[in-house]
Amino acid sequence: MNNQETNGEREEKEEAAEQSSMAASAMDGVAATALRSVLHRVQQAAERSGRRSDQIRILAVSKTKPVSLIREVYDAGHRFFGENYVQEIVEKAPQLPEDIEWHFIGNLQSNKVKPLLTGVPNLDMVESVDDVKIANHLDRAVANIGRKPLKVFVQVNTSGEVSKYGIDPSGCVELVKHVSLGCPNLQFCGLMTIGMLDYTSTPENFKTLANCRSEVCKALGIAEEQCELSMGMSGDFELAIEMGSTNVRIGSTIFGAREYPKKQSN
Template identity: 65%
Template sequence: MSAGNPGQVATALKSVLERVDSAAQRSGRNSQPRLVAISKTKPVEAIQEAYDSGHRIFGENYVQEIVDKAPKLPDDIRWHFVGHLQSNKAKTLLDGVPNLALLETVDTEKLANKLDSTLQQLGRAPLPVLVQVNTSGEESKYGVEPSECTALARHISDRCSHLRFAGLMTIGQPDYSSRPENFQCLEACRDEVCKELGLSPADVELSMGMSGDFEQAIEMGSTNVRVGSTIFGARDYSKKQ
């Protein structure tokens, strides 16, 4: 699948949305999971095609890439940042993407504090964030240990007035595909966070599931799935930034 083939992205997106809807129906849930179209390494034209077909939620993994793309696309796009974020790049991201809707990868108090202070300096409204949890225990993955997610969620809720704790996120194992135990682990983390912070599970999102397993993730409770190559085609990793 290539961005140069008109209509192919829109057709693939429609198919994925139908699969999301079917998985939600099988799970018996009332609410519709959110589909984040992950457009890393893909040209603005491919994102515009998905936008023109009605989609509004897109995600990027690299700061420079989202900062480059966002100004070239409609400002009603709700961008998600789903890659590892270094605290020294927080201002670049927040300043460059005023329509950032959700940051899915907060994994340290240092990053939370930096985001909080930067948003305050910019005069921005509180930004919803997810705590990234390393459910697979792999050293190559970012995220807090499952036993530490409640403490970070509490720090965000209690100490970061310009952030809004919105839920939990995991990548899982192996890369870009998760096993059921990763989903089960994240769900258990949500239960613990809700218990300790006095929250309802309905108010704590679970971002889990990607191209290879988003239907299974939805059936296991995901409220936010991140699908890239199934929509946009194979990525060109030579463009990694």
Template identity: 65%
Template sequence: MLDKAPELPSDIRWHFIGHLQSNKVKSIVEGVPNLAMVETVDSTKLADKLNKAVEASGRAGTLDIMVQVNTSGEESKYGVDPGEAVALATHVAKNCPRLRLAGLMTIGMPDYTSRPENFVCLAQCRAQVAAALGRAEADLELSMGMSGDFEAAIGMGSTNIRVGSTIFGAREYPARPKSPKSPEAGAASS
């Protein structure tokens, strides 16, 4: 995003999706002035860092965020447990004036699909967050559904889907260099 944003039109509204390390917050906020949303806020520490970075950047207004919820319970996934969504959303609403809670999001299963119960779980989290904050459920987005399961997600109330691979094709990841400890690397250097 830091490389692509300066090369593309300034009216693009960027959404950051993925695990954001707290030590990268300042560079994302400052390096992408048209950053519209961070969809993957999964801790009070990250929310606090984003709030401070937005304030320090001098940008006008607030930055939209979504609370990431690990609805599948997979250890490989980031996100708060469903039972912690209200606490994180409340923290953002009460302690982060430069952030605006736009909704909740979840990532699909490893094959980029989700079971209906994952979508139901996120909708239940939204209902609990809305009740705790005195907001209408319709005012909180549900970001769920990707290229492999977006139709089911829409049917279950998703207001924000992520279909990049359907539009742009599968992502190509650069080859990783061999580790110096791997047998292949050792053989090549002998």
């Protein structure tokens, strides 16, 4: 009798494990499916703006998401990933393939520059250079490590919100000049902005960044094609592409809503 009960329990456990595995397999494909949908939407937006979809980089922003989910999107063929926090990217990058091109897109403090660069050898770009001080720290750190020049975007605060990081549009040209002419270990690649969260002034924000690009290119004597625009996130990336974005940062639309750890009470 005991053996029969044990066998029955075992069968129930095996059936439950199989169902759990099937559910996990179904969940495992969600991010890859979402990526395919984003690729299609990017292609349509690119066509509307008279460009090819391969002229637009899709940065899959994986903050708060586990390595397993990033790996799923990587296995679907994607190679561009972005993180907002130094501790997260330093922990995740070594667990993932070296051919990933990582972008750091969050506010970067001076004391975190060295850990970021040494912890992520395949860091391709920092999108959030917003003052001379951080540019100089990055320049020196790259030189000290002896790695290849680091690509950077200059972050511009196009919405005028005090809570947002970024150089004021009026100071954009001078900061870009400093990066381009005074930081030999940095490679200026373009401008980045974050529009207002409620999207009320998104078109104006994007237009402001495009105007900044025109001024920068004129000051440096370069073609506008040599200055990327990183603008647009999950809620507004199609509009951003139509307004000239070459780099869209998409998180929740690919990976699902972010899950932040609950703050423990003291």
